[in-house]
Amino acid sequence: MTTTLITHRACLDHDPGPYHxxxxxxLRAVIDxxxxxxxxxxxxEEAPRATVEQLSRVHPQPFVEAVIxxxxxxxxxxxxxxxxxxxxxxxxxxxxxxxxxxRGVDAVMEGSARTAFVAVRPPGHHAEPGRAMxxxxxxxxxxxxxxxxxxxxxxxxxxxxxxxxxxxxxQAMFAADKDLFYASSHQSPCYPGTxxxxxxxxxxxxxxxxxxxxxxxxxxxxxxxxxxxxxxxRFAPGLLIISxxxxxxxxxxxxxxxxxxxxxxxxxxxxxxxxxxxxxGRVVSVLEGGYDLDALAASAxxxxxxxxxx
Numbered sequence: 211m212t213t214t215l216i217t218h219r220a221c222l223d224h225d226p227g228p229y230h231x232x233x234x235x236x237l238r239a240v241i242d243x244x245x246x247x248x249x250x251x252x253x254x255e256e257a258p259r260a261t262v263e264q265l266s267r268v269h270p271q272p273f274v275e276a277v278i279x280x281x282x283x284x285x286x287x288x289x290x291x292x293x294x295x296x297x298x299x300x301x302x303x304x305x306x307x308x309x310x311x312x313r314g315v316d317a318v319m320e321g322s323a324r325t326a327f328v329a330v331r332p333p334g335h336h337a338e339p340g341r342a343m344x345x346x347x348x349x350x351x352x353x354x355x356x357x358x359x360x361x362x363x364x365x366x367x368x369x370x371x372x373x374x375x376x377x378x379x380x381q382a383m384f385a386a387d388k389d390l391f392y393a394s395s396h397q398s399p400c401y402p403g404t405x406x407x408x409x410x411x412x413x414x415x416x417x418x419x420x421x422x423x424x425x426x427x428x429x430x431x432x433x434x435x436x437x438x439x440x441x442x443x444r445f446a447p448g449l450l451i452i453s454x455x456x457x458x459x460x461x462x463x464x465x466x467x468x469x470x471x472x473x474x475x476x477x478x479x480x481x482x483x484x485x486x487x488x489x490x491g492r493v494v495s496v497l498e499g500g501y502d503l504d505a506l507a508a509s510a511x512x513x514x515x516x517x518x519x520x
Contacts, residue, residue: 213518214323215244216313218257218306221330223299227287230295231464231501232345237331240497243507244329244514251518253323257310257330259302260353264312267356268349268383273340277301277347290342304332304347311354314494315449319362325482325517327454328496329510335377335453335498336402344375344402350496351451352383355390358449365389368447370438371396372430372477373455373498374465376405380453381416388413391445393438395419395430397458397465417441421458426468430458431476439480446488450481456500456509464501474509478516491520 222234244252265274280296282288288296307330314326334351336344351369358364368391369384371377376396381404384390388411396405398420405418419433442450456474458467478495485493495517500506 212251212253212323213514213520214255214314214317214326215252215329216255216257216310216326217241217329218310220299220306221303224303224332225297225299226295226345232332235503236500236506237329239503239507240329240510243511246511249514255313257306257328258313259305260308260312260348264353264357265308265348267360268339268352270340277304277342293345294342294347300332300347306330307332307334308348308350308353311350311494311496312357314496315354315358315362318492318494319358319364324491325493325520326495327514327517328494330497333455333498334496335371335373335380336375337379338382346379349379349383351453352380354451354494354496364448366445366448367391367451368442368445369451369453370442370481371453371455372458373453374458374462374467375401375455375499376418377453378402378404381405381409385411385416388415391415391442391447393417393442395421395433395438397421397423397467400465414441415445421467423466424468426460427470427473430467430469430473434477434480439484443484443487448489450485450489450493452481452493452495453498454495454513455498456506459500459502459505459509461502461505462500464499471505471508471512475512475516478513482516482520493517493520
C-alpha cells in the first residue's frame with residue numbers, strides 16, 4: 211500500500227482578497243513541493259465534493275446550505291467575520307476541502323492506501339457547528355471523523371492537531387462524545403483564546419498542551435511525549451486523523467513558536483507508531499495553517515515523506 215495525495219484545483223479559487231494570509235499561494239507551494247522526484251510514488255486523486263448529508267453530520271443543515279449558497283459575483287466578496295471571507299469560488303473550494311478529507315478516510319479504510327495527505331483549502335479546525343470563523347468554513351477533519359463512523363463503523367476516532375492555533379471548532383464538536391478524542395498543542399495566548407489544560411471533555415477525551423510564545427522544539431516534543439501521546443495511546447483509536455498545520459514553524463508570521471522543519475517529521479513518526487499499534491497504521495492528514503510559503507512547503511514535504519515511510 212502507498213500514500214494517497216488528495217487535492218483539487220478548485221481549492222485554488224477560494225480568494226479571500228489581497229494581503230489575506232490564507233491565500234491560494236499556500237496550496238500552490240505545498241503542491242509544488244510534492245512534485246519533487248522523491249514524491250513520484252504518491253498516488254494522486256482529485257478531491258470529490260462533500261455532500262450535504264456528510265457535512266450535516268457536523269454542521270446544522272441550514273448552516274451548510276446557507277454557506278453553499280453564498281456565491282458572490284466575480285471580483286466581489288462576502289465577509290462572514292473579519293477574517294473569514296468568501297469569494298465566487300469559495301463554496302466549491304470548501305466542498306472539495308471537506309470532500310477530500312472524506313475521500314482520505316475512504317482510501318485508508320478500503321485499503322487502497324495506508325496513509326493519506328489531503329492538500330486542500332480553506333482550512334477547517336476553527337469552524338464550529340453553526341459558525342464559520344478563523345479562515346474556516348466547514349470543519350474538514352470533523353466531517354471526516356463522523357464519516358468514518360457512519361460509513362465504516364469506526365466508533366473511536368482521534369484527531370490530533372499541531373497547528374499553532376487551537377482547533378476550537380473540532381474540540382467543540384468532540385468534547386461531549388467519549389468515543390471521539392481531540393488533542394492539540396498550540397501557542398497560548400493566541401487566537402482563538404481556547405485550549406486551556408482544564409478543558410478535558412466528558413471522559414478526558416480532550417487533551418490540550420498550551421505552549422508559550424517563543425517555545426521551540428524541546429517544549430513541543432515534551433508536550434507531545436509527556437502529555438498527548440500517552441493519552442492517545444490509551445484511547446486506542448480505530449482511525450487517526452491529523453490537523454496538519456505548519457504555522458508553529460519559527461519562520462511563520464502569524465504566531466511566535468519556534469519549531470524547526472524536522473519537528474514535523476518527528477511528530478509524524480511518533481503518531482504513525484501509535485497508529486500501527488491500534489488502527490493498522492491508518493492515518494489521514496488534512497492541511498490546516500502555515501503562512502510562510504517556504505517553511506510551509508518544506509514542513510509539508512517532510513511530513514508527507516514520513517507518511518510515505520509508514
